[in-house]
Amino acid sequence: MHTTPLKRWLVGITLLGVILFAAFLWLRPLLSIGGGYAAKHACSCHFLQGRDLGEISTHDLNFSVLGYYSLETRDSFVHASFFGLVDRRAKFLGDRGCVLVNEEKLPLPVGGDAGARKFKKEPALVAPVKFAEALDYGMQPVPGGGARGIVILKDGQIVGERYAPGFDENTPLLGWSMTKTLTGMAVGALVRRIPRDTLGADTGVRRPSGAGDAFAGLGESGFYSSDEPSLGAKGFGGRGAKEFGGRGSEINLADLLHMNSGLAWNEGYGSITDATVMLHERPDFAEFALRSPVIEPPGTVWNYSSGTSNILMEYLRRELGGNQALYAFLDSIFAPAAPSLLIEPDQSGRPVGSSYGWATARDWTRLGQFMLQDGVWNGDTLLPPGWIDYMRQPAAGSEGIYGAHLWLPGPDMPSLPDDAYTMRGFQDQRVIVIPSRQLVIARLGHGEDKVTDFDGLISRILAADE
Template sequence: MANKRTYRRLLVLSCLLVLIFISAFLWLRPLLNVGSGYAAKHGCSCHYLQDRDLEDIREHDLNFSVLSWFSLTTFEGGVEARLAGLVPRRAYFFPGVGCILDNRGDRDFRALALDASTGAMGVQDAGLPPDYGGFDRDKLAAALDFGMTPVAGGGARGIVVLHDGKLAGERYAEGYDRDTRLLGWSMTKTLTALATGASLHDRQNTAPASAPNLNAYVQQRELFPEIWTDARKNISRESLLRMNSGLGWNEAYGGLSDATIMLHEHADMAAYQIGMPAVTPPGEAWVYSSGTTNTLMELLRRERGGTAELYDFLYDSLFHRIAPSLLLEPDQSGRPVGSSYGWATARDWARLGQFMLQDGIWEGDTLLPPGWVDYLRQPAAGSEGTYGGQTWLKGPDMPSLPEDAYMMRGFQDQRVFMLPQERLVVVRLGHNDDQVSDFDGLISRILAARQ
């Protein structure tokens, strides 16, 4: 009898443990699905765009949150992530296009319709003239050493300093060099703002009679008349650029949020934000939103006449004239993920910063409406003066930055600093915990090296 009672107790205990495990898995599954999607997409991009080994990617890129739990394997055409055989997610690589996470589960990629001419080029360094003056070379070298110092979760992988558009200094981590594409994360948002201005400028040149001026363009409303039939019809392009559209959004990372769900569960990322309700009137509350940027990219897609036409414009008419290595990966709908997935060499990120310093003029050609960069630098209502139009401004965390400085800024401490009075561009790209790099120390040392 005692043995039977013991057996029953063990059986009940085993059943309880199984139920607890199943319940815990079901509770965690949404987070694990997002984590697996991140691991597959990021692993695919790093493997194919940077030619890196999957174990190196797991060790040095998937080293935070739940990501270290996932294994990576290759299959014909992409990378798969799994957790002990569970929650499998796949990302597929397409030459000239990049990696696309399968968010439908049916491998239906409209991006496949893009022909080879639409895709990005391979890395082609256009070269930068050297800057042999203007710096104490020893002090600048010490500043670069400081910027490459390891921080929590990793460190810098590339730093570039331009002075008057010339290369003053650069430094790379082992395994990376001037030809390595590096992910800008949310620095891509600033590129979306530049593309918005460039599209307006192109319209003004090709159809001057019907093209709006800058103010009329950014104040346009009723942007999605077939969807925004309620209070959202009052949302302007300007309120999207300045992230005070009033649309609901939660940008938190490290768990489930609108941002992580959009990036890792939605095949059409812009549609996810466009479908959000308005929670405040436009222009009042500032809410940082990757969804807003993808909404701007959808406006650009419609303005240019389609996805292939948009890519032709982005690459041929604008970015590849400045940054030949730039690649803007799309979501499953084929539209570029304007919030997050811009890859370029550190030198090309620096060239993009120089393009902004030059107010949209490159090699004698005007590619942006006059004053567009100044417009992006105007503080957004509700941002406490730290944000403009998809572009960051000087904040209280960086007292060494000159007052006129502005920047591209991305997750895990990606930065392109533009310092107009100093005629400097400073790029720092890498992988580490978010907001752990001493940028004030880096900038102050670079400025101290000026002579």
């Protein structure tokens, strides 16, 4: 059968259209996740740091396809659009920061006046020159960017400090997964503040057997034992048998703190994974994480999981009676040391315990000092004595590099003394605590992940401290 050139042209155009449409359907989830990242990050950088959207696009959305998203503000929203095919938006909530809209039909959290979270501005300091070489080294460019702030504390005092142009001692900086360590400390603060017999009846968490020993009967560490009440006993039950494959009742707080829950989780960030879907597609992060099936016996396999940190934040929310009470609780723990700290919420209004902590570089360093001082600040005991030592106990299966929401010395930083511990976040955020030297070092910035020579920085700081 003879076909005319026009018919062949029409068939070709139709096939091309079908192929392009199929490609769009295949790519749309990735484009939506990328747009969600762009909208949320741009919203936070614009409203919390006071930066221009164009500058944010150039210097922060400079990897993958993120630079192709167009950004614009509409009222208190920041929109990210990929050539009009995908449009994602995030809303500025005032004193709660920004929230990504992951479900249009659900309400958004309500924040307060942005002025309510204004913290006292700090003056610039003339730091001693002894750490100048180390700071020069730490501020060198890395692929994708570089450090935006480095602060060094010695005996609780700032002895070295450096900032990139456009950033200073009063600029909030995103800690990414360093927020997880704050979540781990918050669990400890709850253990200290709420008597066991006043915890919710559906938690099953028991009062300790010894008055004066806040953790009697809770394991070798003095905190949690293998019979610590499970997720099901904590009010996550009812659906637990189904969602955890009948084994959710075996998961306890110690498992969650040490990333030993046994729950399935993919923490990758380069494609469609549990982590990227949770952060950029789901309105309630903990609810999403709680639907993960149990695939390993709890307490045996280490699997780093942002979902786990958000389950812990949901545990805190339930124990304290809601999001407002949870935010007040977090402020009571961390504001004395770090008044600039803000942990942004998901669409349910719950603070994102895995990822969205912002503070100045100085305050991030002070949070490390807070840990070095065993949870004591200005004479007030805010964490249970010994909680930081508990967080330093290696998790099963972690090869000794991870504790209870806290990183331990590993092969990537051989210069670190054995007593050191670290908060770590995406794109090379670090707070490094070295008790034996009374040093705390914070490095925050932007760039590709795992490209900063931290061992070179640490070795230079330690040499200058001799």
